[in-house]
Amino acid sequence: MLVWIVLAPLIxxxxxxxxxxxxxxxxxxxxxxxxxxxIVSFVGCGVILASAILSTLAFLKxxxxxxxxxxxxxxxxxxxxxxxxxxxFLLDSLSCVMSLVVTWVSFLIHVYSIGYMxxxxxxxRYFTYLNMFVFFMxxxxxxxxxxxxxxxxxxxxxxxxxxxxxxxxxxxxxxAGRKAFIINRIGDFGFILxxxxxxxxxxxxxxxxxxxxxxxxxxxxxxxxxxxxTIALLLFxxxxxxSAQFPLxxxxxxxxxxxxxxxxxxxxxxxxxxxxxxxxxCNVFYSQSPTAQMIVVGIATFTAFLAATIAITxxxxxxxxxYSTVSQLGYMFMGVGSGAYVAGMFHLxxxxxxxxxxxxxxGSVIHALGGExxxxxxxGLRRFxxxxxxxxxxxTLAISGxxxxxxxxxxxxxxxxxxxxxxxxxxxxxxxxxxLTAFYMLRLYILTFEGKPRIPEDLxxxxxxxxxxxxIPLIILAVLSVAGxxxxxxxxxxxxxxxxxxxxxxxxxxxxxxxxxQVTHHALPHGSLTHWxxxxxxxxxAFVGIALAVYMYxxxxxxxxxxxxxxxxxxxxxxxxxxxxxxEIYDLVFVKTFVNLSKLLALFDxxxxxxxxxxxxxxxxxxxxVLRTAQTGLLRFYAALMxxxxxxxxxxxxxxxxx
Amino acid sequence: MMGxxxxxxxxxxxxxxxxxxxxxxxxxxxxxxLMSLELMLNSANIAFVAFSRALLxxxxxxxxxxxxxxxxxxxxxxxxxxxxxxxHKETLDIDVLKMLKG
Numbered sequence: 001m002l003v004w005i006v007l008a009p010l011i012x013x014x015x016x017x018x019x020x021x022x023x024x025x026x027x028x029x030x031x032x033x034x035x036x037x038x039i040v041s042f043v044g045c046g047v048i049l050a051s052a053i054l055s056t057l058a059f060l061k062x063x064x065x066x067x068x069x070x071x072x073x074x075x076x077x078x079x080x081x082x083x084x085x086x087x088x089f090l091l092d093s094l095s096c097v098m099s100l101v102v103t104w105v106s107f108l109i110h111v112y113s114i115g116y117m118x119x120x121x122x123x124x125r126y127f128t129y130l131n132m133f134v135f136f137m138x139x140x141x142x143x144x145x146x147x148x149x150x151x152x153x154x155x156x157x158x159x160x161x162x163x164x165x166x167x168x169x170x171x172x173x174x175x176a177g178r179k180a181f182i183i184n185r186i187g188d189f190g191f192i193l194x195x196x197x198x199x200x201x202x203x204x205x206x207x208x209x210x211x212x213x214x215x216x217x218x219x220x221x222x223x224x225x226x227x228x229x230t231i232a233l234l235l236f237x238x239x240x241x242x243s244a245q246f247p248l249x250x251x252x253x254x255x256x257x258x259x260x261x262x263x264x265x266x267x268x269x270x271x272x273x274x275x276x277x278x279x280x281x282c283n284v285f286y287s288q289s290p291t292a293q294m295i296v297v298g299i300a301t302f303t304a305f306l307a308a309t310i311a312i313t314x315x316x317x318x319x320x321x322x323y324s325t326v327s328q329l330g331y332m333f334m335g336v337g338s339g340a341y342v343a344g345m346f347h348l349x350x351x352x353x354x355x356x357x358x359x360x361x362x363g364s365v366i367h368a369l370g371g372e373x374x375x376x377x378x379x380g381l382r383r384f385x386x387x388x389x390x391x392x393x394x395x396t397l398a399i400s401g402x403x404x405x406x407x408x409x410x411x412x413x414x415x416x417x418x419x420x421x422x423x424x425x426x427x428x429x430x431x432x433x434x435x436l437t438a439f440y441m442l443r444l445y446i447l448t449f450e451g452k453p454r455i456p457e458d459l460x461x462x463x464x465x466x467x468x469x470x471x472i473p474l475i476i477l478a479v480l481s482v483a484g485x486x487x488x489x490x491x492x493x494x495x496x497x498x499x500x501x502x503x504x505x506x507x508x509x510x511x512x513x514x515x516x517x518q519v520t521h522h523a524l525p526h527g528s529l530t531h532w533x534x535x536x537x538x539x540x541x542a543f544v545g546i547a548l549a550v551y552m553y554x555x556x557x558x559x560x561x562x563x564x565x566x567x568x569x570x571x572x573x574x575x576x577x578x579x580x581x582x583x584e585i586y587d588l589v590f591v592k593t594f595v596n597l598s599k600l601l602a603l604f605d606x607x608x609x610x611x612x613x614x615x616x617x618x619x620x621x622x623x624x625x626v627l628r629t630a631q632t633g634l635l636r637f638y639a640a641l642m643x644x645x646x647x648x649x650x651x652x653x654x655x656x657x658x659x
Numbered sequence: 660m661m662g663x664x665x666x667x668x669x670x671x672x673x674x675x676x677x678x679x680x681x682x683x684x685x686x687x688x689x690x691x692x693l694m695s696l697e698l699m700l701n702s703a704n705i706a707f708v709a710f711s712r713a714l715l716x717x718x719x720x721x722x723x724x725x726x727x728x729x730x731x732x733x734x735x736x737x738x739x740x741x742x743x744x745x746x747h748k749e750t751l752d753i754d755v756l757k758m759l760k761g
Binding site: 627628629630631632633634635636639640643 | 680683684685687692753754756757758759760761
């Protein structure tokens with residue numbers, strides 16, 4: 001059964017890719033486009049639905065029986081001496097959560113894409129890529145060893161590249177695709193080095209073998225702490241690339257060049273969270289290396305804050321959401337980095353719901369406005385797009401951490417974990433980031449849906465609410481964005497309302513968190529704040545951000561402009577608007593240096609290498625032009641020469657002979 | 660065993676060879692060149708049989724028959740080429756036929 005979860009999307013790839021995207025249907029079978037689109041959408045969504053239903057069944061089997069994990073071995077993939085890599089799948093609570101999120105969110109986004117991409121002429125190619133992405137993502141999640149995860153890891157990178165550059169006629173979009181691909185390679189380099197080191201140290205790449213060895217004290221005593229830290233950090237380098245953390249986050253905002261459902265699926269809900277999943281999977285390593293944990297939390301905190309400061313000034317609706325994704329990924333890494341693996345995974349799940357919702361909502365807006373993405377040219381859209389605006393508002397409130405919405409529970413758990421584990425400074429920065437998050441999301445909502453319309457007149461008359469295939473996923477995701485949080489209500493909240501409850505999500509996931517040091521919710525060693533005090537602070541943070549945004553953009557709309565006239569604010573504004581010029585710095589430091597080095601090497605190639613080759617050829621040609629004069633073409637000349645030669649040899653022999 | 664001493668045969672062979680070689684080098688007509696070549700081959704044949712008789716060894720005869728056969732083949736091919744060349748170039752002057760000049 002497990003294998004079909006992964007293989008179902010592959011069937012979709014084969015059908016859509018070979019029959020339709022290749023042009024066989026259109027050119028060989030003379031099929032019409034309407035039928036093609038219907039079959040492609042049916043197959044594309046159907047296989048994902050099948051995969052989603054299968055993973056739900058797997059989830060039921062896992063949660064209703066005592067089985068901790070299900071392993072399905074298919075065959076030995078790479079047998080090579082000591083190294084034996086099986087093609088096998090593992091379903092434990094961790095991969096189960098991931099595959100549920102991936103398949104169901106993918107299904108909703110596939111359905112949404114039917115409406116969103118309907119006009120596109122590369123419709124079947126789009127669905128082929130999208131199915132391919134789901135296949136690789138499930139391979140990444142369900143693989144039972146590091147190489148399989150790596151195959152999935154690279155595969156989703158490929159799908160991401162193909163979909164970012166989906167409209168490749170536009171040079172800028174093709175460039176964004178290449179940028180994402182190349183920056184991801186840097187991360188993958190670290191990841192694969194980490195895998196090598198794991199094999200070198202543990203002698204295996206199978207999860208069960210590696211982690212059981214990493215957990216046995218006898219085995220670990222022989223291994224220096226620094227080695228574990230190195231493994232953890234190398235794996236984290238991979239996560240930094242894929243999950244867009246500082247300093248490799250720059251590809252994600254540019255990845256918004258792809259179609260909006262792709263941004264929702266790949267660059268918000270699923271692929272970019274692969275790094276979080278990987279760290280949760282390797283929790284054994286991280287829990288044994290406080291140094292690595294500190295670095296992860298540090299980078300995550302910095303990323304979350306940096307991205308949030310950029311998001312507050314961007315004017316492109318998708319760019320705001322992209323930076324928000326980077327920032328939220330920072331939160332997830334704070335969770336898994338500080339040892340609160342469950343909290344990090346919980347935020348991954350809720351984030352998948354509300355960020356997919358927000359992106360699909362923005363897609364609905366872009367669709368309605370015929371491709372306009374600049375929020376300065378929107379405003380007042382609530383009247384035209386009622387369903388989109390309500391669902392978008394729900395997503396906004398969820399990400400801001402307003403109580404009773406899903407983001408509240410998950411973000412709160414991460415903040416609580418940071419505080420409990422003694423990352424006081426990081427906790428404070430995360431709290432400030434929460435204010436910024438609420439601020440930029442409300443700003444985005446208000447500028448898009450509220451106030452007076454700033455839409456150009458010629459666009460106004462054809463604004464329309466999206467078709468049902470787009471609205472139904474929005475509504476379902478909106479429901480999930482609210483309800484998703486209730487699977488992980490922490491214990492202390494249950495107690496406060498007098499019910500003997502427990503954190504269901506944590507109980508389910510705990511079987512996959514193998515490390516001994518688990519999230520504890522009873523001790524608060526570092527200060528006077530109680531659980532409810534922490535909750536109150538993060539709620540306060542959310543409301544401060546919301547109030548600020550409402551005041552600045554709804555009540556007093558001239559205020560932002562007046563603020564930017566002040567020198568310090570203006571400086572900060574320009575810095576933030578220019579994304580702190582990170583792209584420019586990278587361009588100057590890395591790209592320019594690389595290009596100049598390449599030019600130098602090209603010169604070497606041209607002058608030295610080509611010079612040597614051409615020089616030898618020239619010398620031989622010169623020698624030949626001397627020798628060719630002997631070839632007169634006159635038969636008599638050759639004959640005479642031969643006679644002279646033979647005579648000369650004879651004379652020599654006669655003279656040198658001893659009689 | 661009395662008779663002509665071997666030196667006479669060898670001198671004859673040498674004279675014929677030199678005449679042949681001279682012909683190959685000097686003459687311009689391709690057919691004459693071929694004829695001169697035949698002359699050179701036959702001079703060698705004379706030397707072969709002369710040695711064969713003097714040394715009472717039949718190997719020389721064998722070589723002579725062999726050379727004759729080869730010469731016959733060579734003439735057949737050579738004359739066919741001459742005809743083909745003439746049909747193409749309408750000349751047999753080997754000073755004109757120098758397409759292989761480097």
